[in-house]
Amino acid sequence: MRGKGSRTGSASKLAGEEQRRGPNLPGESSREEAGPVEEAQGSPVDPDIVEETGTLDGGSDVGASESGAGPEPVVALSEFEAVSAERDEYLDALRRLKAEFDNSRKRQERERARILEAASEYLVQELLPVLDNLDRALESDGDIRRGVQATREQLADVLANEGLLPVASDGQPFDPNVHEAVMGQPSEEHEEGTIIQTFQRGYLLNGRAIRPAKVVVAKQV
Numbered sequence: 001m002r003g004k005g006s007r008t009g010s011a012s013k014l015a016g017e018e019q020r021r022g023p024n025l026p027g028e029s030s031r032e033e034a035g036p037v038e039e040a041q042g043s044p045v046d047p048d049i050v051e052e053t054g055t056l057d058g059g060s061d062v063g064a065s066e067s068g069a070g071p072e073p074v075v076a077l078s079e080f081e082a083v084s085a086e087r088d089e090y091l092d093a094l095r096r097l098k099a100e101f102d103n104s105r106k107r108q109e110r111e112r113a114r115i116l117e118a119a120s121e122y123l124v125q126e127l128l129p130v131l132d133n134l135d136r137a138l139e140s141d142g143d144i145r146r147g148v149q150a151t152r153e154q155l156a157d158v159l160a161n162e163g164l165l166p167v168a169s170d171g172q173p174f175d176p177n178v179h180e181a182v183m184g185q186p187s188e189e190h191e192e193g194t195i196i197q198t199f200q201r202g203y204l205l206n207g208r209a210i211r212p213a214k215v216v217v218a219k220q221v
């Protein structure tokens with residue numbers, strides 16, 4: 001009887017202690033049943049994982065080798081020096097060519113200016129006698145008409161020697177290349193398009209019109 005009572009008392013004491021502790025928290029019983037937690041697979045401390053995903057101690061990038069990029073090609077020093085020397089030769093040749101072109105252009109500009117200056121000097125020398133005749137005509141006391149006429153003819157001869165010629169107009173068919181019609185006038189004596197009067201004489205220099213003649217053109221009545 002004594003043994004049975006002692007066991008009953010012990011069981012009651014254990015039940016009281018469990019009640020004082022309170023109910024188990026959620027998940028405690030499941031953790032106890034599952035046993036100790038195993039270390040997660042793929043942890044960085046795993047050397048096998050480091051070899052598959054990380055960078056090796058030698059500094060080679062595993063990802064780069066797998067992508068197929070490979071190491072960059074290495075150019076030999078002698079080949080690089082040869083290419084650099086060839087580049088320098090081309091640049092030097094271009095600089096010399098540019099300098100020659102600039103010098104040639106400057107020489108042509110100087111030659112053109114010299115020719116124009118010489119031509120102007122020659123023309124002025126040819127016109128000086130004409131200027132002298134005009135001065136004499138103005139100094140005379142009599143009728144200067146003959147002197148002015150002679151001076152004009154002299155001037156026309158000088159300019160003709162330089163290639164200056166008057167444009168034919170009166171009685172000629174109208175030519176828009178050398179004539180400028182300022183008005184049309186009905187005329188029974190002239191065919192349509194014929195020049196019947198010249199307001200201002202035109203001139204050709206070496207066969208090229210430098211000033212068209214201003215004329216009156218006949219039209220049908």
